[in-house]
Amino acid sequence: xxxxxxxxxxxxxxxxxxxxxxxxxxxxxxxxxxxxxxxxxxxxxxxxxxxxxxxxxxxxxxxxxxxxxxxxxxxxxxxxxxxxxxxxxxxxxxxxxxxxxxxxxxxxxxxxxxxxxxxxxxxxxxxxxxxxxxxxxxxxxxxxxxxxxxxxxxxxxxxxxxxxxxxxxxxxxxxxxxxxxxxxxxxxxxxxxxxxxxxxxxxxxxxxxxxxxxxxxxxxxxxxxxxxxxxxxxxxxxxxxxxxxxxxxxxxxxxxxxxxxxxxxxxxxxxxxxxxxxxxxxxxxxxxxxxxxxxxxxxxxxxxxxxxxxxxxxxxxxxxxxxxxxxxxxxxxxxxxxxxxxxxxxxxxxxxxxxxxxxxxxxxxxxxxxxxxxxxxxxxxxxxxxxxxxxxxxxxxxxxxxxxxxxxxxxxxxxxxxxxxxxxxxxxxxxxxxxxxxxxx
Amino acid sequence: xxxxxxxxxxxxxxxxxxxxxxxxxxxxxxxxxxxxxxxxxxxxxxxxxxxxxxxxxxxxxxxxxxxxxxxxxxxxxxxxxxxxxxxxxxxxxxxxxxxxxxxxxxxxxxxxxxxxxxxxxxxxxxxxxxxxxxxxxxxxxxxxxxxxxxxxxxxxxxxxxxxxxxxxxxxxxxxxxxxxxxxxxxxxxxxxxxxxxxxxxxxxxxxxxxxxxxxxxxxxxxxxxxxxxxxxxxxxxxxxxxxxxxxxxxxxxxxxxxxxxxxxxxxxxxxxxxxxxxxxxxxxxxxxxxxxxxxxxxxxxxxxxxxx
Numbered sequence: 125x126x127x128x129x130x131x132x133x134x135x136x137x138x139x140x141x142x143x144x145x146x147x148x149x150x151x152x153x154x155x156x157x158x159x160x161x162x163x164x165x166x167x168x169x170x171x172x173x174x175x176x177x178x179x180x181x182x183x184x185x186x187x188x189x190x191x192x193x194x195x196x197x198x199x200x201x202x203x204x205x206x207x208x209x210x211x212x213x214x215x216x217x218x219x220x221x222x223x224x225x226x227x228x229x230x231x232x233x234x235x236x237x238x239x240x241x242x243x244x245x246x247x248x249x250x251x252x253x254x255x256x257x258x259x260x261x262x263x264x265x266x267x268x269x270x271x272x273x274x275x276x277x278x279x280x281x282x283x284x285x286x287x288x289x290x291x292x293x294x295x296x297x298x299x300x301x302x303x304x305x306x307x308x309x310x311x312x313x314x315x316x317x318x319x320x321x322x323x324x325x326x327x328x329x330x331x332x333x334x335x336x337x338x339x340x341x342x343x344x345x346x347x348x349x350x351x352x353x354x355x356x357x358x359x360x361x362x363x364x365x366x367x368x369x370x371x372x373x374x375x376x377x378x379x380x381x382x383x384x385x386x387x388x389x390x391x392x393x394x395x396x397x398x399x400x401x402x403x404x405x406x407x408x409x410x411x412x413x414x415x416x417x418x419x420x421x422x423x424x425x426x427x428x429x430x431x432x433x434x435x436x437x438x439x440x441x442x443x444x445x446x447x448x449x450x451x452x453x454x455x456x457x458x459x460x461x462x463x464x465x466x467x468x469x470x471x472x473x474x475x476x477x478x479x480x481x482x483x484x485x486x487x488x489x490x491x492x493x494x495x496x497x498x499x500x501x502x503x504x505x506x507x508x509x510x511x512x513x514x515x516x517x518x519x520x521x522x523x524x525x526x527x528x529x530x531x532x533x534x535x536x537x538x539x540x541x542x543x544x545x546x547x548x549x550x551x552x553x554x555x556x557x558x559x560x561x562x563x564x565x
Numbered sequence: 566x567x568x569x570x571x572x573x574x575x576x577x578x579x580x581x582x583x584x585x586x587x588x589x590x591x592x593x594x595x596x597x598x599x600x601x602x603x604x605x606x607x608x609x610x611x612x613x614x615x616x617x618x619x620x621x622x623x624x625x626x627x628x629x630x631x632x633x634x635x636x637x638x639x640x641x642x643x644x645x646x647x648x649x650x651x652x653x654x655x656x657x658x659x660x661x662x663x664x665x666x667x668x669x670x671x672x673x674x675x676x677x678x679x680x681x682x683x684x685x686x687x688x689x690x691x692x693x694x695x696x697x698x699x700x701x702x703x704x705x706x707x708x709x710x711x712x713x714x715x716x717x718x719x720x721x722x723x724x725x726x727x728x729x730x731x732x733x734x735x736x737x738x739x740x741x742x743x744x745x746x747x748x749x750x751x752x753x754x755x756x757x758x759x760x761x762x763x764x765x766x767x768x769x770x771x772x773x774x775x776x777x778x779x780x781x782x783x784x785x786x787x788x789x790x791x792x793x794x795x796x797x798x799x800x801x802x803x804x805x806x807x808x809x810x811x812x813x814x815x816x817x818x819x820x821x822x823x824x825x826x827x828x829x830x831x832x833x834x835x836x837x838x839x840x841x842x843x844x845x846x847x848x849x850x851x852x853x854x855x856x857x858x859x860x861x862x863x864x865x866x867x868x869x870x871x872x873x
Contacts, residue, residue: 381829475831
């Protein structure tokens with residue numbers, strides 16, 4: 125990257141936190157530097173610090189150290205999601221104490237990428253991995269021409285449902301959202317304690333539903349951010365459906381990931397979950413009483429006969445631009461996310477982002493005891509292939525998700541409507557974006 | 566707060582006289598008020614229910630936790646199993662967090678109390694230029710919440726290379742503006758200047774006056790400050806959260822939060838049973854400290870009233 129372009133780019137922006145946005149967009153010259161010879165790097169040895177919370181990485185680190193006696197990987201759980209981003213942001217601001225590798229979810233990548241805080245991995249040979257990953261996760265780690273992380277896992281959406289409950293109340297597995305709404309009514313009418321699903325205002329779920337509905341409620345082009353949460357087709361579909369279910373009190377108000385939630389999943393009072401493909405490990409570990417009752421089905425469609433899906437969650441391993449031992453760090457993330465580490469993580473219950481594993485017979489034919497022997501990965505893999513293209517995350521998605529509850533979340537308390545909440549959210553985001561130096565409309 | 570204010574401004578004797586004069590009854594035969602009893606009862610229940618809930622639910626297995634009534638015991642009594650698992654989970658990291666918390670409290674809160682006593686006594690009993698300015702600064706400092714200072718403190722400590730070390734938690738904990746203010750007001754009342762003059766005439770050094778005369782009179786105030794700083798350090802969440810990244814240095818409160826957050830991650834297992842048991846174990850030392858220190862607090866007050 126040329127320094128002049130960088131400097132001009134900096135001047136465009138007022139917000140300090142997001143300087144460097146234009147630099148990434150304009151500076152097309154990717155590094156022609158020598159790619160990292162990972163074998164030589166691990167031979168030489170050294171120590172790297174990895175900030176991650178993903179549980180299967182423990183085994184990956186152990187294997188990597190066993191294969192490379194000179195290498196020490198210090199795996200530190202500095203907190204989950206937003207806590208870890210706070211720690212990372214603090215370390216970047218302070219200019220020291222940075223890890224060599226950080227786990228960053230796809231939705232949070234743009235925020236760090238646009239500050240130029242992450243190493244462009246195409247300099248290290250990551251461009252060669254084109255085609256290794258499913259299109260959704262692979263596009264999530266691109267920022268302009270830079271590759272700012274290697275995909276670790278993915279979360280194609282699927283509909284998890286409690287077959288025992290469906291059988292008991294004679295409900296067919298819904299294939300469209302209209303049928304889903306009908307199923308919700310039938311179930312709740314038959315037993316007022318039962319709900320089709322729960323939601324207390326989850327930004328991630330809302331985004332995934334809008335995404336699947338073909339929506340692009342926000343688009344990002346360099347420093348220009350367009351927000352349209354009121355007129356966007358996907359947003360409208362989401363708000364219409366959710367408003368109807370809220371009005372008829374068909375959604376349980378239990379917050380996700382709470383003890384009540386796991387209890388509801390275990391005893392069947394929450395009958396379905398539209399959620400990412402990484403969910404099985406959580407169900408097995410945290411709602412063991414539901415074993416045998418649950419099954420997986422493709423996402424309900426907005427139009428009959430369509431095959432569309434979206435992603436929910438998923439994270440990458442990235443290297444901070446100012447990290448000390450970037451070459452060894454790259455050798456590690458390549459091992460973890462493209463090498464032998466992938467199978468280790470699948471064995472530990474993670475859902476892969478790599479095409480080879482997603483298409484392998486061993487993976488597709490795996491039977492899940494929790495799902496009564498169902499070959500659930502086939503549903504997830506089909507979903508992965510059907511992810512609607514063209515979705516982008518906001519360059520301040522982390523912030524956007526944290527304020528979702530203040531606007532749209534109010535609709536779940538009955539204080540406003542989903543549509544008004546979305547309009548309110550849009551206003552908040554436009555103002556925040558403008559304060560950060562983006563051009564918003 | 567109100568108890569403390571009363572402690573330092575109203576002498577116990579005066580309080581008793583006030584009570585006798587009022588028409589509400591006497592100390593020996595207080596007049597009963599139904600409204601007051603009911604109100605107090607409501608507040609008592611409101612304060613105790615979370616604690617009762619915690620104690621009851623710490624005895625449950627995770628599956629009972631999900632499926633049985635919250636305010637009564639589950640099918641299995643798993644308290645001891647839970648304690649054993651909480652202490653051994655993840656290579657016994659809970660004990661490490663416990664030791665860290667003790668370190669932060671003993672050095673941090675203990676040091677804060679010592680500094681507050683020394684400073685408060687000096688400000689109350691010695692005339693020197695700039696005393697008023699110091700007062701203004703302290704009052705101002707009381708008004709600034711610690712949370713607001715956390716990020717600037719982080720940046721400062723980071724440039725000194727102290728983040729992610731125990732010092733980054735201990736050093737900020739050493740400063741307690743409120744404790745200093747309290748000791749100042751308390752020392753002004755509790756240590757008669759005449760007594761200090763008498764000691765001086767007897768030839769005692771200022772140092773000896775402090776350690777042998779003043780410190781005994783200051784004991785009730787010291788215990789109060791110690792309780793405050795101890796609770797503040799034990800419960801301090803935000804400062805260690807941003808200062809520390811290595812779980813090996815976490816205090817209990819951050820560690821428990823990490824256990825709690827584990828449920829909400831892809832592939833993570835919910836361990837709400839261990840979070841609850843851990844929370845219970847976390848508050849036990851505070852309760853013991855309160856019961857223990859309260860004795861000194863009361864006897865100190867009594868000693869003060871006899872002297873006067």
